[in-house]
Amino acid sequence: MQRSLIPVLRIAYFGPAGTFTEAALESMERNGTINEPVTRISAPSPPAALDMVRNGVADQACVPIESSVEGPVIPTLDSLATHQRLQIVAEIELPITFTIAVRPGTPVEAIKTVAAYPVAAAQVAQWIAKNLPEAHIVAATSNAAAADDVCENEADAAVTTAIAADQRGLQRFADKVADVEGASTSFVLVQAPTAPPARTGSDRTSIVLGLPNKPGSLAAAMNEFALRGIDLTRIQSRPTRTGMGTYRFYIDCRGHIDDTAVGEALKALHRNGADVRYLGSWPTTVTDASSPPDDSAETAWLAALRQGEDHT
Numbered sequence: 036m037q038r039s040l041i042p043v044l045r046i047a048y049f050g051p052a053g054t055f056t057e058a059a060l061e062s063m064e065r066n067g068t069i070n071e072p073v074t075r076i077s078a079p080s081p082p083a084a085l086d087m088v089r090n091g092v093a094d095q096a097c098v099p100i101e102s103s104v105e106g107p108v109i110p111t112l113d114s115l116a117t118h119q120r121l122q123i124v125a126e127i128e129l130p131i132t133f134t135i136a137v138r139p140g141t142p143v144e145a146i147k148t149v150a151a152y153p154v155a156a157a158q159v160a161q162w163i164a165k166n167l168p169e170a171h172i173v174a175a176t177s178n179a180a181a182a183d184d185v186c187e188n189e190a191d192a193a194v195t196t197a198i199a200a201d202q203r204g205l206q207r208f209a210d211k212v213a214d215v216e217g218a219s220t221s222f223v224l225v226q227a228p229t230a231p232p233a234r235t236g237s238d239r240t241s242i243v244l245g246l247p248n249k250p251g252s253l254a255a256a257m258n259e260f261a262l263r264g265i266d267l268t269r270i271q272s273r274p275t276r277t278g279m280g281t282y283r284f285y286i287d288c289r290g291h292i293d294d295t296a297v298g299e300a301l302k303a304l305h306r307n308g309a310d311v312r313y314l315g316s317w318p319t320t321v322t323d324a325s326s327p328p329d330d331s332a333e334t335a336w337l338a339a340l341r342q343g344e345d346h347t
């Protein structure tokens with residue numbers, strides 16, 4: 036009997052099982068962003084998940100990119116800016132609240148150490164200071180790894196996810212813990228360079244810029260977006276690590292590489308000698324800012340002039 040071979044997408048994610056990143060991946064599978072059968076591969080860090088794509092171990096990777104409380108996820112951005120180029124093809128934003136989990140039966144006075152991923156610890160520091168003032172934080176390698184640390188007796192409590200606590204049979208000491216109400220984190224799906232998903236009219240484009248070290252080069256680069264009415268959604272600088280005072284710039288904007296304004300801005304940056312690493316254009320669910328201006332009327336006007344037609 037011949038077995039049918041169903042293609043399976045291998046997607047690496049920042050794990051182990053039960054992280055918010057896995058929940059983000061699951062949401063993308065459920066909402067149709069990903070519409071093929073998926074094999075999930077756990078990776079120990081966001082850069083490790085991205086390297087799995089570079090090494091051909093995975094077809095795509097799902098990694099956190101920005102927290103509304105803690106800002107950019109630096110390991111993700113640094114990996115995307117260096118090594119072999121990868122491209123972002125989708126994004127999802129999840130509300131973030133944490134669960135404090137313990138081994139069943141642990142009384143509050145026995146909680147002396149709390150395992151937490153540093154990004155998570157920063158989001159619950161006030162809660163811990165108020166509710167577990169005697170406890171020391173011990174670093175975990177992810178939110179789910181913090182739960183593993185409690186299972187392995189390496190800490191008395193974990194700052195983790197509700198799913199990771201349940202999966203491991205831990206007791207939920209407190210749920211919905213967050214110092215900042217309404218916190219969220221956005222996660223991206225990344226793969227080898229590809230034609231970006233089609234323009235939807237509500238898109239985001241991301242680049243990494245290396246600029247010549249001369250006065251005004253950053254201002255000139257920013258101006259390429261400003262004069263075309265393009266709304267920037269991220270400007271982040273990071274050292275290139277090649278010498279003191281040398282930086283690269285992460286720029287995200289509203290719009291798609293197929294929007295005339297965005298395409299023209301990228302061309303101008305390239306023409307002016309910037310090192311432009313394109314990180315992709317993808318549909319965004321965030322609707323709090325404007326799309327680049329629609330220039331179809333001007334395009335028709337110019338075409339009319341070129342044809343020798345009358346114009347107004």
Ligand SMILES: O=C(O)C(=O)C[C@]1(C(=O)O)C=C[C@@H](O)C=C1
Binds near residue numbers: 056177179219220
């Ligand atoms: O996915 C997870 O659970 C993570 O540990 C990652 C991560 C992040 O790096 O931002 C995701 C969401 C929370 O903001 C805290 C941690």
